[in-house]
Amino acid sequence: MTSEISEKKTGNIRAKSQIKILTAARTEFVLQGYKGATVQSIADRAELPKANILYYFKNKENIYHAVLEHTLEMWDEGIGDIEADQGPKVAIEKFIEAKVRMSFNHPESSKIYAMEIIQGAQHLKDYARTYQRQWVREKAKLFQQWIDNGEMADVDPVHLIFLIWSATQHYADFETQILTIMNRADFEEEDVEQVIAFLCDIVLRGCGLI
Amino acid sequence: MTSEISEKKTGNIRAKSQIKILTAARTEFVLQGYKGATVQSIADRAELPKANILYYFKNKENIYHAVLEHTLEMWDEGIGDIEADQGPKVAIEKFIEAKVRMSFNHPESSKIYAMEIIQGAQHLKDYARTYQRQWVREKAKLFQQWIDNGEMADVDPVHLIFLIWSATQHYADFETQILTIMNRADFEEEDVEQVIAFLCDIVLRGCGLI
């Protein structure tokens, strides 16, 4: 039987290699798409021989699944949830800020997710059908209560959620376009705060909360 | 020398075949990505032999370029431009409506475009750098004048354009997700109008125009 130390060491090698591979894979899948990313290109980016990649992941599809899973975990965690107790203004502000920060900090995850949806969500149909639909319904109900209480303007809650999703994720997915148009090489913390302020301003005023 | 009639007929065959091929190709590129779409799969979808595809387009990249070009033409035409003479309210309304209708009528073009940008805009860098950047600057200046004249709230014009782009294109690019969440099979004219009304409502109020 293996000792605790050896387990840790073994685990470390596995974990380190897997992270290295998944990081390289994520980039390749974004740049080249699923079919365009080759095991060899992932190996090159990870600076490992191809066979070593296939030692840790049985095949290319498994790598992709692992990347996708990681993406969904982030989506769940980083989303910051919409909380009921502080009213619509704070809830929307917090939600927008969480989503914008996510987009700027992890654009690749957002891109992987976007490409997956654009191509028909082959691997994510169930996720949207069960988890996401439920989440949207719950939050929509919450917004509707605020509307009924006269705490915010009468806007369609579901489309409001879509609006916030799209506007925030745009800064990740269309990074390249935005940087080119703004004639910038990279985003800075300043930009992140400006976007948060802008979106909160428009959306809150749009919801009659300012 | 070929007669006018023969030119027309010849042109017809070429044009018809090319449209057939490009339509099939567009769908395949959306569903499978550039590398994933094979010349054979495009041929199958177009119901033509593979060699016939390569008779009309020298190679796969040429097909993709043709698809992309068509997409950009649509983008230019359908965008409806932001006109100065009727003030910010009408300008924004018209722009939103044009973009939303475009998204619902030609989701595949929007998807091709989105994937291209997400993957780093390899084929579109120049387009964004020259044409788009100029367009955004022009329109931003226009918004700024309205702001300076006190005709609308002081919101960042460039980010306002990004917001409208993202919110409208979202209905094309994330079609699958939205339909799944809304538990619907297809969009109807009713939906289009609801989205237009919703977005105009939020954005106009967000800009202090209601």
Add this chain to the structure above:
DNA sequence: CAATTAACTGACTAAATGGTTAACAACAAT
């Protein structure tokens, strides 16, 4: 009709690619 051009296609080829295997190296446990 004869000749020229355009449209079309089955069969083939060279290169790329996902995945296997078998042999080897590092290392821990006894």
Add this chain to the structure above:
DNA sequence: ATTGTTGTTAACCATTTAGTCAGTTAATTG
């Protein structure tokens, strides 16, 4: 040391795929 486990990798193979080509048919023209 011996044994077993994990990690590592070059070499190899089967399949897929873009693109070519040689030859055929259809259309057009003079």
